[in-house]
Amino acid sequence: MLDVKKFSESDLYGLLGVEISATEAEIRKGYRKKALQCHPDKNPDNPKAAELFQELSKALEILIDASARSAYDRLLNAKKAAQLRTQQLDSKRQKLKNDLEERERRAKEEAGGPRASYKVNKTPEELFQEEFERLREEGSKLIEEEQELMRQQLREEKQMHSRAESGWDASKHRIKIKWPAGKDDPFNGGYSQEALNKFLSKYGEINVLVMSPKKNGSALVEFKTQEAAEMAVSYEKGRLDNPCCLEWIGDAPKNKNSRTGGSNTITDRDYESLVLRQLRQAEERRRLIEQMMREDAEEESFGK
Template identity: 55%
Template sequence: MSNLKNIEDVDLYAILDIQISATESEIKKAYRKKALQCHPDKNPDDPKAAETFHELSRALEILTDASARAAYDRVLRAKAAAKLRHQELDSKRQKLKEDLERREREAAAGQATRLTDEQKLAAEIERLQKEGSRLLLEEQQKVREEIQRKMEILSEPVWDSSLNRIKIKWKADKNDDNNGGYDEPLLRRFLKKYGNITALIMSPKKKGSALVEFSSKEASEMAVELEKGLPDNPLTLKWVNERPVLTTKRDYGGPSLVSDRDYESLVLTKMRQAAERQRLIEEMMKEEQS
């Protein structure tokens, strides 16, 4: 960020995208929002990320300190007023004004105790640097903790029922219209006690065969271990992939957060996944029949 000599040339309010009338709460909120977007940990490939984050931190540090902000605002207002006056003066009057200001500065230089607004601002910034900003450190820590929390969530194991299908077998002759005593409602009644069933499909041609998906790992494991079905024609449940498979949320698009504008895309993705799941189950049933 700009050094102390030209801090007055930086628009700290524009950096945080807030109005000059913003409250301390609004300043903190704007800082967190911007910091989460440009934090170096989230932008390892951006060489300017650290510089941008430092600019945000300096803006928060000055604008949340009452004395430093007051000094900065005075400089800001003075520069705005000066800019307006400069625009209204023609070249001749501008030269006269600059000569007058030069003489005033030379006269003020002889007064040892008089400080300009710029000098007061520099003194406030120097004070902040010496004292350290507790609030700045707290806000930076909150940003780091928020990023860490979201990264941990994205790394947590996730159960995908489409990767953990269970094959169900029982005895049934190919000409048995009763299918060995089993139909979908009966299978569902046996299986639903273990947990929510995501999908259950009976083989349309091959007797004594079905596939089931549960929404949780616990339900799937209990069903495989415990369910026997009818005593006179027991069921056999086995993993299609031989054992449970876990994935992570990172496998579904990386660590970026889903915003409101991404919702429609997310819904379409889920619909495509559901269609793909149905297609895969049907293909697997066809393979068993062949």
């Protein structure tokens, strides 16, 4: 748990790389820039990165909350004023000052208890601590939203990096799925979003799967990886009693490692492993089909 003392003694503006006069938008911008650099997902082997990320998030939480920022600014100004006064004192007067502060501190501790609170004015440190505890108890929806935006940005950066390395852009190689289904068939030829997802997800992660809203017997799928997309096009036939057909929208993707020179994007080198994987997937597919047929039979029995 983050300690209030750590933040009361820290330069939160400096931590976020902004000026004391910074607007909320500038504070958020500074936070994003610093937090993206030390985000735990980017630095999994650096425990200090996670700690710094937490500190940046807490600094943002304090500085975008009007009341907490005001208390922090008062504390900051009080410390600067005290530092200036201290610099102006000679060593003898400094000792007298320290002795006086110590006596005041002891007197305050001895006065303690609930009745003393209204006799002693709250110090900037105490006011800041109250605001710090309030934020801790309330939590901050704004911080959660900010961190979710950051996670989304990191996911997008990761996807772009993955695409750059593999040369695969899923959005340019979507697949159209067709199957026989009557125009007014309420069961759409036995296919549904869930059924298609069961058939296709065994090949790999799916980015998007959309059933045609205009006509039966049509859907579109986008796979995360080229291998998953190629395997689905090559092998998937859907329901045994009503097979489907998968076709590339536009040209099939090119495989720069292909040694065959043909139009098939699955290479000879990969063929053996794909066949072995397909044998395992065929058994899963058979079980899924049996389950779907049982569900269909139950629905028909229920309808009677």
